[in-house]
Amino acid sequence: xxxxxxxxxxxxxxxxxxGGAGCRAYNSDECFRRALVLGLSLEQSxxxxxxxxxAAIFTEIADxxxxxxxxPFRVRAYRNAARTLEGLARDARELIAAxxxxxxxxxxxxxxxxxxxxxxxxxxxxxxxxxxxxxxxSVAELLRLPGLGPKRVKTLFRELxxxxxxxxxRAARDGRLKALPxxxxxxxxxxxxxxxGRAAAPSRMPLAQAARYAEALRxxxxxxxxxxxxxxxxxYRRRRExxxxxxxxxxxxxxxxIMQAFAGYEDVETVQALGATRATVVLRGGLQVDLRVxxxxxxxxxxxxxxxxxxxxxxxxxxxxxxxxxxxxxxxFQGKRRIAGxxxxxxxxxxxxAPIPPELRENRGEIEAARAGQLPRLVARxxxxxxxxxxxxxxxxxxxxxxxxxxxxxxxxxxLAITEHSRRxxxxxxxxxxxxxxxxxxxxxxxxxxxxITLLKGIEVDIxxxxxxxxxxxxxxxxxxxxxxxxxxxTLSRAKQTRRILRALDHPHFSILxxxxxxxxxxxxxxDIDWLRVVRAARARGCFLELNAxxxxxxxxxxxxxxxxEEGVLVAVxxxxxxxxxxxxxxxxxxxARRGWLGPEQVLNTRPxxxxxxxxxxxx
DNA sequence: GCCGTTTTCGGCCCGACTGTTTTCAGTCG
Numbered sequence: 001x002x003x004x005x006x007x008x009x010x011x012x013x014x015x016x017x018x019g020g021a022g023c024r025a026y027n028s029d030e031c032f033r034r035a036l037v038l039g040l041s042l043e044q045s046x047x048x049x050x051x052x053x054x055a056a057i058f059t060e061i062a063d064x065x066x067x068x069x070x071x072p073f074r075v076r077a078y079r080n081a082a083r084t085l086e087g088l089a090r091d092a093r094e095l096i097a098a099x100x101x102x103x104x105x106x107x108x109x110x111x112x113x114x115x116x117x118x119x120x121x122x123x124x125x126x127x128x129x130x131x132x133x134x135x136x137x138s139v140a141e142l143l144r145l146p147g148l149g150p151k152r153v154k155t156l157f158r159e160l161x162x163x164x165x166x167x168x169x170r171a172a173r174d175g176r177l178k179a180l181p182x183x184x185x186x187x188x189x190x191x192x193x194x195x196x197g198r199a200a201a202p203s204r205m206p207l208a209q210a211a212r213y214a215e216a217l218r219x220x221x222x223x224x225x226x227x228x229x230x231x232x233x234x235x236y237r238r239r240r241e242x243x244x245x246x247x248x249x250x251x252x253x254x255x256x257x258i259m260q261a262f263a264g265y266e267d268v269e270t271v272q273a274l275g276a277t278r279a280t281v282v283l284r285g286g287l288q289v290d291l292r293v294x295x296x297x298x299x300x301x302x303x304x305x306x307x308x309x310x311x312x313x314x315x316x317x318x319x320x321x322x323x324x325x326x327x328x329x330x331x332x333f334q335g336k337r338r339i340a341g342x343x344x345x346x347x348x349x350x351x352x353x354a355p356i357p358p359e360l361r362e363n364r365g366e367i368e369a370a371r372a373g374q375l376p377r378l379v380a381r382x383x384x385x386x387x388x389x390x391x392x393x394x395x396x397x398x399x400x401x402x403x404x405x406x407x408x409x410x411x412x413x414x415x416l417a418i419t420e421h422s423r424r425x426x427x428x429x430x431x432x433x434x435x436x437x438x439x440x441x442x443x444x445x446x447x448x449x450x451x452x453i454t455l456l457k458g459i460e461v462d463i464x465x466x467x468x469x470x471x472x473x474x475x476x477x478x479x480x481x482x483x484x485x486x487x488x489x490x491t492l493s494r495a496k497q498t499r500r501i502l503r504a505l506d507h508p509h510f511s512i513l514x515x516x517x518x519x520x521x522x523x524x525x526x527x528d529i530d531w532l533r534v535v536r537a538a539r540a541r542g543c544f545l546e547l548n549a550x551x552x553x554x555x556x557x558x559x560x561x562x563x564x565x566e567e568g569v570l571v572a573v574x575x576x577x578x579x580x581x582x583x584x585x586x587x588x589x590x591x592x593a594r595r596g597w598l599g600p601e602q603v604l605n606t607r608p609x610x611x612x613x614x615x616x617x618x619x620x
Numbered sequence: 621g622c623c624g625t626t627t628t629c630g631g632c633c634c635g636a637c638t639g640t641t642t643t644c645a646g647t648c649g
Contacts, residue, residue, distance in 0.1 A: 073632055077621035109622050147638090149647050184640055234649095247649085273648095275637055280648090290649075292636090305634090310649080317633045322625075328634055 048494060048528075049120050051091055055082035057125050058112075063140040064131040066150035067157070080107035083311055085116075087364055089559040090532060093120040106363070138164040145194050147187050155180055169195040204242035205287055206521050208551030208588060211236075213287050214246050217265065221291075224261045226253035229299060233306035238358045239591035241521060241554045245288035247306045255293040262291045298330045301341035304348075305329035311363035312356075319351045319367065327351075359594040376599050379573075381590045383600040385608055386415035387583065389460065389483055389514060389546060389574035394439060395420035396428035398579040401439075401446055401455065407580035409453040415609050417456035418443060419483045419514075422470040424462040431459070433475050440478055454609060456480040460514055465489040467503025469510075476509040481616050483546070485514035486527060494528040501529055505537050511616055512572050512604075513538065515548040515555040523552075531560060535567045542618040544604050547573045547596075549589025550582070561596020570604040570615070571596075 062078035084107045085092060095102060102113035119125050135157065142153045142165065156162040159180055162171055168191065171177055177188040214232050221230045227250055231237070234247030252258045259279050263271045273280040277293045294302040305313060306329065320327040325334055331341025332350040340346035345355045353370040357378055360366040369375045391397035392404055399407070401418060408416040420439065421430035431439065436459060443455045458481045462470035469476065469484060476482050484504050492500065504510060516534070517526030538545055545564050547556045556564065556571065564571050573589040575582055593603060600606040607615065 071621080074621050076632075080622080107622065111621060147647070151646060182640070182646070186639060245649090273637055278636055278649095280637090306649090308649095310633095314633055321633080326634085330635090 048091075049093055049123055051085040051088055053123075054092060054116055054119050055085040057119055057128055058082040058085070058115075060137065060140055061125070061128050061131060063143055063150075064128075064135050067135060067139060067143075067154045068131075069150070069154065077107065077109075077112070080311075081112045084108060087362060087559065089563040092116050094530075094532065096120055136163045141165055142168060145191060147190055152182060152187075155182060165195055203286075203522070204244050206242055206551050207236070207240065207554075207591070208585075210243045210246065210287060213267070213283060213285070213289075214248075217246070217248065217267075217289065220265060221248065221250060221258060221262065224252070224258050227258055228252060228296065231303055233303055234308060237307045238309065238361055239588075239595060241557075241592060245290060248289060248291045249299070249302055249306050250291065250293050251296045251299050252293055258293055259291070292329075294329065296342070297338075298341050300343035300345070301327070301331045301347050302329040304344045307358050307361060309362050312361040312366070315363045315367050316347075316351060316353075319353075323351060325350060357594065359591065360597065362595075376597050378594040379590060379598050379600045379603050379606065380594075381587055382412070383603065383606040384413065384573060384586060384590070386413050386417070386456075386605045386612065387575050387577070387586065388417040388456070388458070388481065388512060388572045388605055389419050389548070390416055390577045391420055391460075392418060394435070395425075395430055396578060401442065402450075403580055404577065405446070405450055405453050405455055407577075407583055411583045411586070413453065413583075415454045415456055415612070417458040417481055417483070419458040419460040419481075421487075422459055422461040424464070424470045425487055430462070430470075433471060436471065436475060437478075458483055458511075460485050462487055463500065463504040465492070465500065467500040467506075469504065469507055473509065476507075479509070480613070481511040482507075482509045483512045483514045484510055486518045490518055490524065490527050492527070494530060497527050498530045498533055501534050502537050505534070505541050505543050510541070510543055512544045512546050514546045514574070515550075515553050515576070516545055516560070517555045517557065519555055520552050521554065526555070526557075531563060532567075535560075535564055535569050538564075539567055539569045542615075544570045544572050544615075547571050547589050547593055548576050549573055549585045549587075549592070550576045551585060551588050554588060554592050556592070556596070558592055558595035561593055561598050565596065565598050565602045570602060571598060572604040574605070 058078045059082045062075045065078070066075045084105050092102065096117060102108050102116055103110055115125055115127065139153060139157055142148050142156065143150065145165070156168065160171055160176060162168050172188050172192045172195065175188070177183045177191065178185050214236055218230050218232055221227060229251045231249050232246060233249050234245065235243045236246055250258055255277055259274060262279055263274050263281060267283045268281045269284045270282045271279070272282060279291045280288065282288050292302065292306060317327045320332060325332050327347070331338040332347055333339065340350040348355045348370070353367065354373060354375055356366050356370050356375065359378065366375065387408060390404055392399060392401050405416060418439070421428040423430045423432040440457050443457050447455055457479045459471065459476070459479060460483045461476070463484045463486050464470060465488065501513065505513065519526035545556060547561060548554070561571055571593065573586065573593050575585045575589065577583050604615065605612065
């Protein structure tokens with residue numbers, strides 16, 4: 001788990017937005033009034049304030065307060081609130097516009113609710129502006145450097161006036177750091193290395209990419225003499241779409257042996273720490289890995305602890321505390337007596353909870369649900385009966401219709417929709433009406449010879465900038481389903497982008513909105529749309545949302561899956577396979593669906609074919 | 621700054637490792 005705040009540096013840019021476009025659409029009078037009060041003109045109100053912007057401001061306040069040595073619990077309150085905001089499916093400004101009470105959110109009291117309203121209305125927070133008068137914003141950047149926490153950053157600023165990484169680099173190179181109290185030659189050297197760019201800034205790695213490192217390392221450790229259990233915990237086990245680092249947990253007859261083997265693993269680039277039961281290394285490729293060795297009787301407690309999330313752990317410990325129990329990675333203790341810890345289930349039982357699946361452990365209501373015996377039965381890979389988004393060599397795929405059908409059948413699927421790109425996506429060799437008509441005939445012929453699987457006739461039609469579809473109605477009407485997707489004009493304003501999607505959903509033949517956010521992890525941000533309106537429009541029109549299982553996309557996000565589930569919109573978990581190998585990606589889609597609290601009944605393609613056809617007809 | 625089966629005050633999660641120290645503070649997860 002690397003839940004260190006600011007691990008994913010996000011610039012806390014002041015958002016110059018008294019109101020913002022989205023706000024104006026909801027509550028123009030109020031925005032106008034606020035703009036007048038603040039002496040700002042509405043012409044400035046272009047950039048809407050998102051939860052991530054508010055969270056970034058709260059995180060920066062927390063950083064600066066910490067450097068000032070403020071009450072640590074006050075600091076934590078800002079961090080908790082930032083985490084709450086980042087975990088919401090809906091933007092705070094929408095909640096405000098809908099008149100909802102922000103103090104109902106966990107970790108948000110009257111003070112922080114007022115600050116959120118202030119930021120939504122103005123794009124700024126007075127409290128942060130005030131802090132900036134005492135400490136420049138760039139000082140907080142120093143916290144991202146290895147070995148620097150609030151205390152040392154404060155020392156640097158107070159003693160040497162160092163307020164930025166550049167100034168720090170200069171001072172370190174001049175040898176001025178090691179004279180400071182609490183600093184030494186090693187710290188100085190480490191900072192020089194980090195600042196000279198030799199150590200790349202840590203960034204989160206897509207889950208599927210991390211899996212390659214993780215599985216190889218797990219196998220290696222499992223082969224070591226005396227090793228009993230090896231489990232990868234952390235966000236990897238929670239199946240987050242990206243992981244910051246790997247947390248590996250093991251039990252072994254002799255801890256020293258596995259620690260040494262770990263440090264000597266062929267892919268290790270640097271060993272950052274090596275203790276008796278805990279070690280940290282960085283692999284070639286930049287992934288940090290922590291290994292922890294515990295006794296078998298503590299394995300469950302340690303697995304729970306290192307699986308996290310941090311917010312979940314804190315909530316569980318607080319629950320234990322109220323029962324007079326102390327919970328740590330070694331077990332659950334009543335006084336000196338250990339009452340649980342060998343298994344995760346025993347830890348949950350000790351605090352009166354049903355076992356919570358790792359994917360739900362984000363402190364987003366799973367503890368309350370477990371206490372009430374209302375944890376959802378989550379969808380599993382085996383629940384899937386088909387896949388509703390696939391390409392062949394006719395557009396930008398690699399295999400033939402027959403090869404894709406056979407691969408899908410080998411994956412245990414009963415149906416597969418063929419959904420090539422449409423003509424506008426020329427780069428992907430998209431189909432024009434004539435070629436699509438030919439493929440329709442071809443699929444019908446092939447279906448007569450295929451056994452054990454049915455191909456469905458579909459298309460991944462481009463949603464044009466104005467919300468129209470890229471192929472004529474009469475042709476779309478001949479298909480079993482129409483999957484529509486955005487592949488262009490990603491940067492439209494929220495109002496325009498939302499209007500575009502709503503118009504596409506309105507189309508009489510529209511079935512499934514593919515990769516609705518159109519994001520690419522780490523490469524392209526999601527388009528800006530009013531999610532609640534889109535989800536509700538999909539429900540009203542009998543349409544469905546896709547969870548695209550391609551590891552680069554994983555789109556819907558977990559939060560939007562949950563929103564869809566709560567609003568009664570079925571989600572299609574599709575591999576978007578461009579080759580026979582890519583059906584394996586369905587597992588990543590299922591992971592994400594589980595993180596979004598979806599059960600089998602909330603996933604469209606868990607239906608057998610007749611039931612699926614009936615649902616699709618309702619959209620056409 | 622938040623929160624309440626300890627409800628408007630007094631708590632707030634817990635431990636390992638490193639480096640700088642002579643017994644521990646700071647950082648990190």
